[in-house]
Amino acid sequence: MFYQAFQYIKFLFKSTNQHGVHSPFVYNLVTKCFYDKTHHEDYRIISNYRKSILKNDTKIKVTDLGAGSQVMKQQERLVSKIAKNAGTTNKRAKLLYRVMHYFKSKNVLELGTSLGIATQALSLGNPEAKITSIEGCTETSNFTKTQLKNNLTKNISLITDDFNNAIEKLCTNQFDLVFFDGNHQKAATLEYFETLLQTANNDSVFIFDDIYWSKGMTEAWEIIKSHPKVTVTIDTFFWGFVFFRSEQVKEHFKIRI
Structure with a gap:
């Protein structure tokens, strides 16, 4: 926690808003997507789904295949x-919705359904998209499949498997957006990144969750930034955006959000 607090102070000193951006691509993304103040009707659906999860007292046995929770250590x-301590916040879910809506990403991969x-939010952002989401914990996956089905979410294919196994089967696909939201460890993050690079096209965006989760995750982020195929990155502190635009x-x- 101290590491994250210290990194956040550093981020505040070094970050900017749209006025410090000279790239037209990034400026448009920041002003028209990140800072979009439109009250989208789908926000209500996103908020209601999250509220229903926050009120759900179902007990599930969680198998942590990655770094695990920094707050919850018990398995059941x-x-x-889980939603309160590790679930996606309303603010971030809405941002993810806007990113999907802005880029109109058609083929999407999420590592870590939770x-x-x-x-x-990804599904609502572009109902025409094909979304593949991978969850390693069987009980979490079964619970979430039921919740998404009850909420009439139809464009999602949820795979229950270890990330490595699932990615190996998917690496011949091409993805317009990949959301890395599981296994917050340096070596695993870099391995997933390298493997999924072959699925990216010129307009793809990779989004990495919790790039300041730990010193190792920040080191992974710096290595990703320096990769020769990566051209533009945006650090929002909680997420890192990666682009491959030649x-x-x-x-x-x-960028502060």
């Missing part, structure tokens, strides 16, 4: 507690 957990809050000059931004 209340869904409501309780489906982010998954549903027409862009390599540039890194820190």
